[in-house]
Amino acid sequence: MHTIRDLLSDGRQPGPEDVVPREPGPGDLGWIVQRNAALYAAEYGGNADYEGLVARIVADDAQDHDRALERVWIAESDGRPVGSVMCVRDEAPATARLRLLLVEPDARGLGIGDRLVTAVVGFARGAGYRDLVLWTNDVLSAARRVCRRHGFDLVAEKPHRSFGRDLVGQDGRLSLDAGIRG
Structure with missing residues (x-):
């Protein structure tokens, strides 16, 4: 299997332009669950509670x-998913929520996370969300x-025990300066 870090057929190093953000297809939602669970466990010691979430x-x-x-959005390279992110409605009026940002380890450092967050911010702004x-x-x-680079401010922190670990939860907010969509 090729990784995104492999040389392309024209001999150049791959870059963010070689990653195509696209709508999810069959199996992609399951991939989001599986990869989030596997990476969180491997990199941060999370347990199955995270997979359930x-x-x-x-x-x-x-x-x-x-x-x-x-x-x-699914970020795809060489026919395989290498990242994902979601933009969903929040419970607060005129507010969207960025969820489940993930970039595969072999694809990190290529600006894929930035492209995914840019897609969410642009979509949320275009949909008329205020925050x-x-x-x-x-x-x-x-x-x-990545989120700080896009203008998110840290608005709250709270220690908690989740996913088999002691963590500090952090809430971020980005004002979109957009009107409210009816």
Whole structure:
């Protein structure tokens, strides 16, 4: 199997332009659950509780998905998924939520996370959301850096025990300066 770090057929190093963000196809939602669970366990020591959370988020989106207000992106390279992100409605009025940002380890450092977050911000702004929020944990430093680059502000932190670990949950917010969509 080729990785994104392999040389392309024209001899050049792959870059973000070689990754195609697309709508999910058959099997992609399951891939999101599996890869989030496997990577969180391998990299942060998370347990099966995290997989359950991801499965609920993905299932909720699959069952109650409003295309005008919610979207899922899969970043694909060489015919395989290398990243994903979701934009879903939040409970707060005129607010969207960035969920489940993931970039495969062999695809990190190529700007894929930035492209995925750019897609979410642009979509949320175009859909008329006023704010974009996210919840993350302190151990996810690369994802937090990407979101900070896009203007998210840390608005709250709270220690918690989840996924078999002691973590610090972090809430981020980005004002989109957009009108509210009816």
